[in-house]
Amino acid sequence: MSKEDLDRYSRQILMNNFNKDSQLKLLNTSVLIIGAGGLGSTAILYLGSAGFGRIGIVDNDVVEETNLHRQVIHDETKIGLSKAVSAQQTIKKLNSKCECYVYKLLLTSENALSVIKPYDIVIDATDNVCATYLINDACILTNKILIQASALRMEGQLSVFNYNNGPCYRCLNPIPPPAGTVTKCNVSGVLGVVPGIMGCFQAVEAIKIAAGLGANYSQKLLIYDAELGKVRVVKTRPKQENCSICGKNPSITSLIDYEDFCNMKKCTNPNMSKDRITVEEYNEILKVNKPHVLIDVRPKEAFQLSNLPNAINIPKLELSNNAQKIKDLLKKKAEEANVSEVPLYLICRSSATSLNSIPILKEQGNFKVSYIIGGLLEWKKKIDPSFQIE
Amino acid sequence: MGKNITLSFGGGMEILFNNTKEREIELPDSVVNIKDLIAYMKDELLQERPELFVLNDSVRPGIIVLINNADWEIEGGLEYELEDDDEITFISTLHGG
Numbered sequence: 318m319s320k321e322d323l324d325r326y327s328r329q330i331l332m333n334n335f336n337k338d339s340q341l342k343l344l345n346t347s348v349l350i351i352g353a354g355g356l357g358s359t360a361i362l363y364l365g366s367a368g369f370g371r372i373g374i375v376d377n378d379v380v381e382e383t384n385l386h387r388q389v390i391h392d393e394t395k396i397g398l399s400k401a402v403s404a405q406q407t408i409k410k411l412n413s414k415c416e417c418y419v420y421k422l423l424l425t426s427e428n429a430l431s432v433i434k435p436y437d438i439v440i441d442a443t444d445n446v447c448a449t450y451l452i453n454d455a456c457i458l459t460n461k462i463l464i465q466a467s468a469l470r471m472e473g474q475l476s477v478f479n480y481n482n483g484p485c486y487r488c489l490n491p492i493p494p495p496a497g498t499v500t501k502c503n504v505s506g507v508l509g510v511v512p513g514i515m516g517c518f519q520a521v522e523a524i525k526i527a528a529g530l531g532a533n534y535s536q537k538l539l540i541y542d543a544e545l546g547k548v549r550v551v552k553t554r555p556k557q558e559n560c561s562i563c564g565k566n567p568s569i570t571s572l573i574d575y576e577d578f579c580n581m582k583k584c585t586n587p588n589m590s591k592d593r594i595t596v597e598e599y600n601e602i603l604k605v606n607k608p609h610v611l612i613d614v615r616p617k618e619a620f621q622l623s624n625l626p627n628a629i630n631i632p633k634l635e636l637s638n639n640a641q642k643i644k645d646l647l648k649k650k651a652e653e654a655n656v657s658e659v660p661l662y663l664i665c666r667s668s669a670t671s672l673n674s675i676p677i678l679k680e681q682g683n684f685k686v687s688y689i690i691g692g693l694l695e696w697k698k699k700i701d702p703s704f705q706i707e
Numbered sequence: 708m709g710k711n712i713t714l715s716f717g718g719g720m721e722i723l724f725n726n727t728k729e730r731e732i733e734l735p736d737s738v739v740n741i742k743d744l745i746a747y748m749k750d751e752l753l754q755e756r757p758e759l760f761v762l763n764d765s766v767r768p769g770i771i772v773l774i775n776n777a778d779w780e781i782e783g784g785l786e787y788e789l790e791d792d793d794e795i796t797f798i799s800t801l802h803g804g
């Protein structure tokens with residue numbers, strides 16, 4: 318190890334159970350963090366600074382203002398930028414020696430194995446159940462250790478899978494929850510620091526595993542409740558012989574369709590869902606005067622600066638309170654056009670907000686709702702260059 | 708006399724049970740094992756939407772059940788016989804980050 322590294326990591330090496338060899342092991346270990354959101358932010362910060370030789374960051378989203386209260390690796394100057402790239406920029410400033418690769422993509426059954434393969438340890442810092450099953454299965458098929466965590470409201474959960482013959486996520490959760498029972502941060506809310514704490518726990522596990530100190534939470538589940546101030550560490554079942562992926566006779570031998578498996582045809586890949594239309598398609602709808610309702614979900618201030626003439630402004634945070642109003646609007650339009658129902662379209666600056674608005678509306682009723690891909694930026698680019706938006 | 712146990716909830720399960728994360732209850736004599744307990748909770752304690760709690764005489768997928776802070780699978784699952792002062796926990800798996 319170089320003198321420079323010895324100095325840089327000296328306070329860590331000072332510990333009596335973590336020596337130069339442990340530090341060297343970190344330098345020779347690679348970690349893939351899937352999701353640069355609330356969990357990923359702190360996990361990536363600590364892994365980047367701990368002295369890992371190589372880290373990879375997977376994220377397909379862009380930074381939004383509503384992320385900043387918990388996704389502390391990003392900042393106000395990064396709004397609109399790819400989360401993976403933003404996280405990489407932070408790590409480059411923090412530790413220029415850490416090789417940091419980004420994957421600006423959505424992990425799918427097609428790409429997961431090739432993305433995961435070059436790494437030793439995988440951190441699941443995603444926010445949905447389909448991704449968790451996909452990552453679990455991909456880690457079993459490529460024999461990687463998986464550190465999985467999640468957080469919602471004031472609670473977090475964490476476990477280590479496929480470690481030293483321990484169980485996998487499927488051993489504990491062979492059947493996914495029914496689609497209607499799962500809620501996400503953009504519906505239920507989350508106290509910013511809670512995913513941060515869980516991401517820190519993920520970093521500790523990765524460091525201990527890489528340094529050869531052993532995982533704390535293999536065949537154990539950590540449950541943190543910030544409301545009660547309670548941390549439970551519970552023993553879970555061991556690896557299950559009848560597990561469909563890591564058992565004796567696995568029925569799953571290659572990655573499957575996880576949206577289908579989780580009964581959520583839209584949860585892992587928004588680009589594949591039918592809940593979206595292009596700006597060209599929307600322009601066509603306007604041209605032929607097809608009856609519909611268009612809601613601009615940006616904040617009032619942004620809407621007042623520039624908007625599409627037929628758009629109604631209901632900011633994302635006010636959607637659930639206005640569900641009845643929207644239902645009435647749709648009903649009125651349908652009556653005027655003498656049809657049974659009319660579609661609802663959502664637009665915002667880049668489509669991140671409108672995409673996240675869809676589950677909020679779906680919580681409130683059976684809306685036939687789509688978002689416009691690329692939002693007003695795309696509208697300006699493809700349809701109306703004179704449209705005022707930055 | 709019935710047994711006294713503690714029920715605890717998390718991950719949103721508490722919303723179905725009076726928004727309380729911990730409560731002590733005295734069970735009727737008819738409640739012997741976890742299977743009985745789930746049926747009793749569904750009939751007597753659940754506030755709304757049973758489909759968010761039960762499926763086919765057990766809890767729905769996505770609920771972690773703990774018997775005295777251990778995975779119920781290693782304690783006998785539905786057949787586990789309740790004892791005085793047991794803590795039975797129902798926590799929904801979280802999916803957020």
Ligand SMILES: [Zn+2]
Pocket residue numbers: 484485486487488489556557560561562563564
């Ligand atoms: Zn398994």
